[in-house]
Amino acid sequence: MSEFNDPFPNYEVLAQHDEAHGKIARKKLWKVFWLLLIITLVEVMVGIMAPQWGLSHLFLKFFFIGFTIVKAFYIVYTFMHLGEEERWTKWIIIAPFTGFILYLIFMMTIGEGNYAKTRRIDNPINTENVQSAPEHK
């Protein structure tokens, strides 16, 4: 009996299972593998054909990044077994990361990105403004 009165003292053996359960688990893993492979093949095909099909860059961005996030979800959820963890484990791992990344993307695009586009003098777009601006004494 552990001193913590814990019903599951050996977390390491919690995930162990028998042959019958293993068969189901393996089937699920191979399914995810085929899904990832098909998504990658579609991505490569679209990447090669994009100039000929005349797809816009904005569409490609959403298409590729969307599929990338789908792939990332399946890798984390199934291959890394995050789906089998406790609810709070999932939150502790996903929430802080997502928060930081959303903040980073926000600052990159709205904050610094806008600044670089409209204000920075080394941007070719803004060279006209620089020439017409009064010189500092």
Added chain:
Amino acid sequence: MSGAASVDVKQAGWDGAKSPLRASHGKLFMWFFLISDALTFSGFLSAYGFFRHRYAGEWPIPSTVFHHFPFLEGHHLPLLYVGLMTFILIMSSVTMVLAVEAGHRKNKRQVLVWMFATIIGGLMFVGSQAWEWSNFIKGSDQGAILYQNQMYLYKINHETHKPELNVLIYKGQEVSAAKTAIVKRDGQEFHGANLQHNEYGHTGFADFFFFITGFHGFHVFSGVCINITIFIMVLNGVMEKRGHYEMVEKVGLYWHFVDLVWVFVFTFFYLL
């Protein structure tokens, strides 16, 4: 455990009586390490995205840079080799997760077989990346012209994928005929890419490529080393003595993370 005891546990709540996450220290801290590592890579890739938009005019198109395939020299085959690399890494991720699954059944022989396959896949990936790097460093046949420390590129015909040797491009703009003559007379030929110059376009592309794929490649390399260590430990029966194969699961987490990062690198470097 009797029913009465579990009622006690529930009432006890957070006095150190009940584990809220029901996971071992080792696994949780591997996750926390991976989150911090993921933030590092996110920073790199965001910086890449920022530069890519900032210098959109002179940023190289990946399909004009990476179009080689082993034993098929001279053909224009964009994305195929890196697609193969992605396949190798996803495949090794599957063999890793199968090793973890075999560990859950305490099947030592299968753990060894799948881990061996994973190590082979990892080595193949590192080798492919070395080949990709050497192609990028070596550069194309025509190269570009370095004149007064500025890079003048040959215009690439998008139908034939061949360079037009009489048209030069500087910072995304076509150069006038008079300037072209001067640059061709006084400039020197430059092939490939390094941290100062890049024959395909903006130097930032080469810098980010070497830095991010190098950092990822180092992760793969260290993952292979850790995999070999765990492989030897399993071989010596260390996990059998412990009664569980959680070390395989932990190194598996790291390996899947490496695969996860490559999925993003593949998208941002090669597809977009």
